[in-house]
Amino acid sequence: MKTITTHYIDGAFVESHGRETMDSINPTTGNVIGRAMLADEVDTRRAIAAANRAFATYGRSTFEERSEILRRLHKAALARLDDLIVAMVEEYGGVVQFAGPIVLSGINAFLAAEQALREMPWTRSWDKTTVTLEPVGVAGLITAWNANSLFICLKLASAAAAGCTVVIKPSEMSSLQTRVLVEALHEAGLPNGLLNVVTGLGQVVGAELVRNPDVAKISFTGSVAVGESIMRDGAATMKRVTLELGGKSPTILLDDANLDKAIPVALVMAFLNSGQACAAGTRLLVPNKLLEDVKRAIVGAMSAFVVGNPADPKIAVGPMVSQKQYERVQSYIRKGTDEGAQILVGGEGRPQGLEAGYFVKPTVFVNVTNDMVIAREEIFGPVLSVIAYDSEEDAIRIANDSKYGLHAVVLGSDLSRARRVASQIRAGRVVINGMMDDPQAPWGGFKHSGVGREYGAFGIEAFVETRAILDATA
Numbered sequence: 001m002k003t004i005t006t007h008y009i010d011g012a013f014v015e016s017h018g019r020e021t022m023d024s025i026n027p028t029t030g031n032v033i034g035r036a037m038l039a040d041e042v043d044t045r046r047a048i049a050a051a052n053r054a055f056a057t058y059g060r061s062t063f064e065e066r067s068e069i070l071r072r073l074h075k076a077a078l079a080r081l082d083d084l085i086v087a088m089v090e091e092y093g094g095v096v097q098f099a100g101p102i103v104l105s106g107i108n109a110f111l112a113a114e115q116a117l118r119e120m121p122w123t124r125s126w127d128k129t130t131v132t133l134e135p136v137g138v139a140g141l142i143t144a145w146n147a148n149s150l151f152i153c154l155k156l157a158s159a160a161a162a163g164c165t166v167v168i169k170p171s172e173m174s175s176l177q178t179r180v181l182v183e184a185l186h187e188a189g190l191p192n193g194l195l196n197v198v199t200g201l202g203q204v205v206g207a208e209l210v211r212n213p214d215v216a217k218i219s220f221t222g223s224v225a226v227g228e229s230i231m232r233d234g235a236a237t238m239k240r241v242t243l244e245l246g247g248k249s250p251t252i253l254l255d256d257a258n259l260d261k262a263i264p265v266a267l268v269m270a271f272l273n274s275g276q277a278c279a280a281g282t283r284l285l286v287p288n289k290l291l292e293d294v295k296r297a298i299v300g301a302m303s304a305f306v307v308g309n310p311a312d313p314k315i316a317v318g319p320m321v322s323q324k325q326y327e328r329v330q331s332y333i334r335k336g337t338d339e340g341a342q343i344l345v346g347g348e349g350r351p352q353g354l355e356a357g358y359f360v361k362p363t364v365f366v367n368v369t370n371d372m373v374i375a376r377e378e379i380f381g382p383v384l385s386v387i388a389y390d391s392e393e394d395a396i397r398i399a400n401d402s403k404y405g406l407h408a409v410v411l412g413s414d415l416s417r418a419r420r421v422a423s424q425i426r427a428g429r430v431v432i433n434g435m436m437d438d439p440q441a442p443w444g445g446f447k448h449s450g451v452g453r454e455y456g457a458f459g460i461e462a463f464v465e466t467r468a469i470l471d472a473t474a
């Protein structure tokens, strides 16, 4: 049982002013494994003041100084890679086969930001005009629980590359993971106040960051509902906002796709991070004429998606993060059946032998139409809806008929056709024939999936203002 009573403010771990506590529960067992004291408004304002003081100097740092800081952050986080993975498995229930690469990709975000920082055009000049990119100021970084260290590292990397100081409000459900990461980052020996971390409730710490006039920018990863409130409440202080929100991403199977290759990709996308992934491909669009073949292929491929102890490297689907999330997924499975969709695999209840934790059965629905709730709302669990289509145009129409537009996958043998389809999908990222990442490629959504982009130069640009100096000297 680990107990946390401090926050990270001005380069030191300081006792919490807030006295409320919250337990961390291991979702694999349901057992309490830790307790953290939650920050209140006073802790938050102290962190903002520290970030503000530090900005006076760090906001004027050279690119070389920022590069050096990013390299030190990378080295410091990498030194605790194994501990970070263990914490993600224990506190969140992330399967180790996903937790390993996702934690590492967060750590590598420091180097990717350092590369982007070196390659970005920071200054443009013509005639008597010089345009420079200037750090926006103190940034409030608010994160979700489903990839805690990735979100913190990624946002911190972009902000620090831009010359911003930060106050991070991690999810209150990630206290233990955050502590391991902050201990690691402390070893980077940053200037005091550049990095501040206050874990607390969204309505308390998050709300203070959003309304505080000394915070210039909010970068948020989380739900659409909270994203909307940040935009609304941030308007009073003219906050710059980046919002990384939800998704209901389509995987478009074209009729020339090789099913032996395509179906495993479609299922990996659907059950990514146990389905608790904003990018999860939870709508599989299938040509009518291939429907029966696809059903058989899905049933055949499901043996690879074993549910169980997330620490076991053979396990592909772990528990849901909490009892609340477990119940949310159950209610959607029930809703799908009530709406007339048919369960091909999975269904309600816990998988046999996994009664202790918050495990659900990976579930695939067929006979789904795109107007059903299970095809429209983000479930955030391992639930896939198979939707049939008639023609290529029909597939594109269904894919785009969503309030979301975060991610999509197109699977097909004729590359020029797959590219043609990809170019018509209204989503921030479209991947052709497989799973792929590129740390310099932008990440973010169209429509309700968010505002702005993260990663690489696009992510750094989210933390700058543009200043033009026009020199009228003759």
Ligand code: NAD
Binding pocket: 142, 143, 144, 145, 146, 169, 170, 171, 172, 200, 201, 202, 203, 205, 206, 207, 210, 221, 222, 223, 224, 226, 227, 229, 230, 243, 244, 245, 246, 247, 277, 278, 378, 380, 406, 449, 450
């Ligand atoms: P959430 O919106 O409930 O919480 C996210 C964060 O916001 C938490 O730190 C929470 O404490 C804080 N918060 C809550 N109320 C707040 C308020 N009034 N003001 C300021 N902050 C507040 O989301 P969640 O349940 O933690 O995460 C799941 C959601 O995140 C899903 O919708 C998922 O799609 C989304 N998500 C998006 C991405 C992406 O990159 N687009 C990535 C991961 C998760």
